[in-house]
Structures are given as C-alpha cells and as structure tokens.
Amino acid sequence: xxxPDDVPEARRCAERVAALVGRGTLHPPVAASLALGLRALVAxxxxxxxxxxxxxxxxxxxxxxxxxxxxxxxxxLRESGWASSRQGxxxxxxxxxxxxxxxxxxxxxxxxxxxxxxYASPAGPPEVADAYAAALEALPRMxxxxxxxxxxxxxxxxxxxxxxxxxxLATTAEQVLVTTGASGAISxxxxxxxxxxxxxxxxxxxxxxxxxxxxxxGARAVPVPRDPAGPAATGFPAALHRAARxxxxxxxxxxxxxxxxxGAVMTPDERGRAVASLQQxxxxxxxxxxxxxxxxDPDDDPGERPPLAACGPPGAVLTAGSLSKSVWAGLRVGWLxxxxxxxxxxxxxxxxxxxxxxxLDQLAACVLLDGLDAGLVGRRERLREQxxxxxxxxxxxxxxxxxxxxxxxxxxxxxxxxxxxxxxxADAAERHGLYLATGSRFxxxxxxxxxxxxxxxxxxxxxxxxxxxLVRAAADADSAWGAPTTSRSGALxx
Numbered sequence: 001x002x003x004p005d006d007v008p009e010a011r012r013c014a015e016r017v018a019a020l021v022g023r024g025t026l027h028p029p030v031a032a033s034l035a036l037g038l039r040a041l042v043a044x045x046x047x048x049x050x051x052x053x054x055x056x057x058x059x060x061x062x063x064x065x066x067x068x069x070x071x072x073x074x075x076x077l078r079e080s081g082w083a084s085s086r087q088g089x090x091x092x093x094x095x096x097x098x099x100x101x102x103x104x105x106x107x108x109x110x111x112x113x114x115x116x117x118x119y120a121s122p123a124g125p126p127e128v129a130d131a132y133a134a135a136l137e138a139l140p141r142m143x144x145x146x147x148x149x150x151x152x153x154x155x156x157x158x159x160x161x162x163x164x165x166x167x168x169l170a171t172t173a174e175q176v177l178v179t180t181g182a183s184g185a186i187s188x189x190x191x192x193x194x195x196x197x198x199x200x201x202x203x204x205x206x207x208x209x210x211x212x213x214x215x216x217x218g219a220r221a222v223p224v225p226r227d228p229a230g231p232a233a234t235g236f237p238a239a240l241h242r243a244a245r246x247x248x249x250x251x252x253x254x255x256x257x258x259x260x261x262x263g264a265v266m267t268p269d270e271r272g273r274a275v276a277s278l279q280q281x282x283x284x285x286x287x288x289x290x291x292x293x294x295x296x297d298p299d300d301d302p303g304e305r306p307p308l309a310a311c312g313p314p315g316a317v318l319t320a321g322s323l324s325k326s327v328w329a330g331l332r333v334g335w336l337x338x339x340x341x342x343x344x345x346x347x348x349x350x351x352x353x354x355x356x357x358x359x360l361d362q363l364a365a366c367v368l369l370d371g372l373d374a375g376l377v378g379r380r381e382r383l384r385e386q387x388x389x390x391x392x393x394x395x396x397x398x399x400x401x402x403x404x405x406x407x408x409x410x411x412x413x414x415x416x417x418x419x420x421x422x423x424x425x426a427d428a429a430e431r432h433g434l435y436l437a438t439g440s441r442f443x444x445x446x447x448x449x450x451x452x453x454x455x456x457x458x459x460x461x462x463x464x465x466x467x468x469x470l471v472r473a474a475a476d477a478d479s480a481w482g483a484p485t486t487s488r489s490g491a492l493x494x
Contacts, residue, residue, distance in 0.1 A: 014058035020047070023063055030065055031072035036423045038073065039082045040440060042093045053083065053091045080427075114433040115466040120260065120410040120455035122383070124328035127368065127375055135363035142363070148356040151347055152178020152335070156362045159369040160335050164319070167292075167302065169310040169337075177336045177343045178362060180354050181329075182290045182322035185336035186253075187213055187353065188346035189286050189318050193251050194219050201243050201252035201283070203236070205413070205442035205451070207260045210253050210288075222247050223444050226264060236266070237273035244281040251284045256308050257292040261442050261453035262413040263406025268304055275312040285317040293326040293376055295408040296384045315339045323365060325410060326376065333357070333365040383410070386456040386463060393467040394454070398474060411455040420477065422452045429473035434466055 021037040041047040053059070056074065060067040074091050077083035084094050151157065157173040164171040179185040194200065196218030202210060204223035214221050224243045226236050240252065254274070256266040266274065278285055287308040295302065309317035315338070322334030336346055368375075387405065390412060394403045402415035416422060422439040429436050439451030456463060 014054035014062040018062035034073035035076035116435045118437045121329040122457040131364040131367040153362045169307040179334045181332045181334040185320035185334045188350040191349040192345040198250040241277040255288045258409030263409040289321045389460045390456040424477040428476040432469040434469040
C-alpha cells in the first residue's frame with residue numbers, strides 16, 4: 001500500500017523497502033534475516049546497486065522492529081560487501097568485489113580452492129578445438145566477402161533446419177535465424193513480439209535470465225506453477241489455460257525438455273494440450289529447447305518429445321536453441337526457428353544488439369553439428385555418471401533433503417527441510433569456499449527460498465567435495481537459526 005502524499009519521502013521509501021522485504025518473512029535472529037532479505041533484493045535487481053537504503057529509524061518503524069536490529073542488519077551488509085556507508089549521507093547498496101557480477105549464472109574467474117556450483121555449463125570437449133581448426137581451413141573462401149551475413153551462414157541455417165526436421169518439425173533454412181547463443185534468440189524473439197506492459201506466462205520456477213529480460217523490456221511475468229512430480233496430463237496445461245484466460249498474455253515462455261532448474265519434461269499430451277490452449281487465447285509461445293539433447297535415461301525416446309512447434313500451426317510457436325549446453329557455453333552460436341515474417345523483425349533487433357555474428361564461430365558450429373549425435377553419446381554418459389554421483393551423495397549425507405533424480409538436463413532441484421532457507425545456506429557455504437545459487441533466483445517474489453539448484457556439470461571428485469562443503473554449510477545454517485542438524489544417519493544432533 002502506498003503512503004499518502006503528505007507523508008515525508010523518507011517514510012515512503014522505508015515503507016516501500018519494508019514491503020519488498022516482507023514484514024511477515026522476518027524470523028529470529030531478525031537482524032540476520034533482514035540482512036539476507038535486503039541482500040536478495042539487491043542481487044535480483046529490486047533494489048538498485050548504488051541506491052540509498054532508508055534511514056535506520058524509518059525502516060525500523062516501517063518493519064515494526066527495533067532500530068538496533070536495523071543497525072545490526074546494515075552492519076552485516078557492510079561487512080559482506082553488500083552495502084557501504086558515506087559520512088553524513090547514510091548507507092548505500094553495493095555488490096561484493098568477490099562476486100564479479102550480480103547474477104549467479106555468469107561465473108567470474110576461477111577461484112583456487114573453491115567449488116563453484118552457481119552455473120550449469122559443462123566443460124568444452126576436445127572436438128571444439130578440432131572444429132575451429134577445420135573452420136580456419138574453410139575461412140579463406142569467406143574472406144572475399146564483407147563478412148556481414150544477414151541471418152547467419154546459409155550452410156549453418158541448413159544444418160539447423162535438417163536437425164529440426166529430423167526431430168519431427170519440418171523446417172527450411174529460411175525459417176532459421178542464427179543468433180548469439182540461445183540468449184540472443186530469446187531476446188530477439190521477445191523484442192519482436194512484446195510491447196512494454198505486456199504479460200508473459202512463465203513456468204515457475206524458470207530460467208532467471210528470462211525473468212531479467214522481461215524486466216528490461218518492461219513486460220510482466222505471470223508465473224504458472226509447474227510441479228515435475230504433478231499430474232502430467234492435466235496439471236500444467238490446465239494451469240496455463242487458466243492463466244491465459246485470466247491475464248490476457250501476449251506470450252508464453254516454456255522449456256518443454258529438461259526444464260532449468262527442475263529437469264521436468266512435458267509429455268506428448270501436455271505439449272499438445274498446452275499449445276492448443278495457448279493458441280486459442282492468441283498467445284505466441286516461445287519454446288526454449290536449449291537442453292533438448294541432454295536426455296540421460298538410456299530408454300529415453302526422442303520421438304516421444306516432439307518440438308512444441310510441431311504441435312501447433314505455423315507461427316504459433318517460436319523455437320530457440322543453441323550449442324551452449326549440448327557442446328560448450330564458450331561457443332556463442334544459437335538460433336531461432338519461426339516464420340520468415342517474424343524472423344525478419346527478430347533479425348532487426350538482433351542486428352541492433354550485436355551486429356553480425358563471427359563467421360569463424362559459425363563455420364565451427366557447422367562442423368560440430370555434423371558430429372553432434374556421435375559426440376552426445378559420450379557426453380550423456382559423463383553427465384549421467386555425474387548426476388548419479390551427486391544424487392547418491394546428497395541422499396546419503398543430507399537425508400532430510402528431497403533430492404529428485406531428473407531424467408535429463410544439467411542440474412538437480414532440491415527441496416530443503418522445512419524452515420531451512422537457501423539464502424542462509426548459500427551465505428554459510430561461501431565461508432567454506434562453496435558458491436551456490438539461491439532458489440529464489442529462479443522465481444518471482446520470495447518464491448523457492450526453500451530450494452537449491454545444484455548442477456552436476458563438474459567431475460565427480462569436485463561434486464563430492466562440494467557435497468562435503470555443503471554438509472558443513474547446512475550445519476552452520478541450522479546452528480545459526482537454532483534449528484536441529486540432521487546427521488548422516490538421519491539422527492538429530494542437539
């Protein structure tokens with residue numbers, strides 16, 4: 001609720017911050033809870049970096065706590081690098097030097113002696129270097145031209161089209177736009193379709209960078225709960241239908257295959273029902289297929305996972321993909337599949353954002369696509385081994401956690417015991433040299449602070465070391481909140 005116009009600006013600012021923190025979410029020790037709440041607001045952009053925090057007295061009154069509590073919370077923020085003080089000017093938000101970036105999904109430089117589980121991207125395989133060597137040999141034939149290739153190299157677009165056709169979605173090269181990774185494809189699609197203020201349905205939880213992109217465009221995310229353990233045929237499509245009917249969205253952003261972070265897969269029935277319902281409401285679907293190649297169960301049948309665009313008429317679904325997850329994130333080559341008229345609009349936005357794509361990268365992508373199916377065999381085996389090792393270790397060492405085994409993708413979506421905050425665990429983990437992405441980063445508002453996304457993209461020894469550090473961090477977090485700690489055997493300590 002907004003404050004009346006005659007209320008001083010300082011009080012209005014304090015009321016706004018108190019509403020963002022959530023008065024009912026603070027719990028003992030309140031100073032630590034408040035500090036973590038403010039830190040989360042800075043990390044996800046709801047409080048701008050370099051912005052002035054409310055005066056201690058005003059925020060204390062707005063929250064109904066003591067001024068000493070707010071003073072202690074601000075001190076915690078300063079000590080951890082999330083705030084700074086200026087003589088006579090109050091307290092200002094900042095980000096710690098060690099973080100490098102605010103978002104947890106753009107890792108900084110490697111830090112010796114630490115385990116970084118904030119990002120879900122595998123190491124690059126040797127065939128990447130071989131592909132670039134082959135690309136260098138092919139480069140001379142491209143040099144007589146100016147190097148600006150609108151829409152992407154014809155050979156690359158043809159290969160992407162062939163791959164989509166093989167999956168059951170008849171595609172021509174004219175229906176493919178090459179982009180800077182899947183991120184570029186998604187950004188271009190959003191810009192081509194949306195206007196400020198438009199609503200967009202997003203499965204909840206979802207890829208956080210999609211939420212960030214919507215915020216930048218002035219669009220509003222409408223979260224639609226997606227429970228990977230829920231009723232496949234009715235639950236999610238029905239929820240999409242209700243949300244579309246009630247909110248009149250312009251677009252829906254979905255990850256049908258091994259969704260990030262849950263690893264959930266939409267069944268064939270879900271796909272057909274969802275696309276039909278959204279088309280009925282005039283909603284354009286953006287399908288993110290970045291992880292579609294990473295099925296880890298040996299009996300997986302790709303034929304049972306048709307692309308969403310194959311479930312609807314032309315133009316109903318845009319499809320984004322890339323080589324970032326199936327090969328290497330350092331290869332910034334992605335694509336957007338759609339009808340030529342809309343692709344022309346998306347290409348215009350892509351050109352404004354980054355100009356033409358590097359020709360050498362596209363040549364390398366052609367080579368990698370030619371050998372992708374063969375390379376995926378060994379890649380899936382390694383990921384399956386790493387997934388199983390991480391699941392087994394977590395279930396053994398943290399038996400009170402819910403640790404599902406996803407059928408594919410690159411990460412686990414773990415539910416923490418009741419009363420345990422992922423923000424608190426992540427904060428404690430940093431002291432043990434373990435870096436984590438809090439669950440709330442994958443949702444809107446204060447959702448999913450009771451979850452952690454844990455990628456299994458690193459070698460097994462690194463993952464097992466990460467689990468041991470996580471066990472210590474969880475114990476520290478429980479101790480900080482006065483909660484009992486669960487031992488390896490499940491007995492309660494203290």
